[in-house]
Amino acid sequence: MTRKFKPGEKLPSSPELAKNYGVARMTIQHTIRLLWDDGLIVSRQGSGVFVRERTERPVGLRPHLERAFEQPDVTVDFAGFSGETLHGATAEPLDKIRAGPLRPNSLRVRLLVPDPTSPWSLPCRTSPDGGQRCRPM
Structure with missing residues (x-):
């Protein structure tokens, strides 16, 4: 069963998705996390997970890193809120370096990244499962 969700549309709950697609809930949770990390969905505390209302897919970090890792000398400068991304x-x-296809010199x-012991001057973002990714202010 395949279904395309429209911008602004609410996704079914994880148990519903797992049942509909015949996969484990952990698979659904991992997929939701990937979609959230890519900026394709948003979580609204107490309301659920929704398809992000934007007309273009955001440019992710991955394509840029893949091109960088194809160079003989790889340099990555990263600024973000955590190293998770x-x-x-x-x-x-x-993995490609460990396996052998990529061999940069x-x-x-x-x-x-910010110092986690210092208070942040921005709102906390919630994850799809309702948990917080930073300490409340």
């Missing part, structure tokens, strides 16, 4: 986007290229990664 970079970790997920570099997993596949790093050098690999340099620099991270700029």
Whole structure:
């Protein structure tokens, strides 16, 4: 069963999706997390998960990193709220290095992330499962 969800449309609950598609709830939760990380869905506390209302798919980090890892000397400068995004986007290229198809001469990664012990001056974002990704202010 295939279905296309429209912008603004609410997704069924994880148990409903798991039942409809015959997969484990963990598979659904992982998929929801990937869609959320890519900015394709939004979570509204107490209301559910909705397809993001935008006309274009956001440009993700992954295509840029894949091109960078094809170079002989790989340099990645990353600034973000956590290293989670970079970790997920570099997993596949790093696996290719371990397996052998990619063999860069050098690999340099620099991270700029906020100090988690200092209060942030921005709102906390909730994840699709309703949990918080940063400490409340």
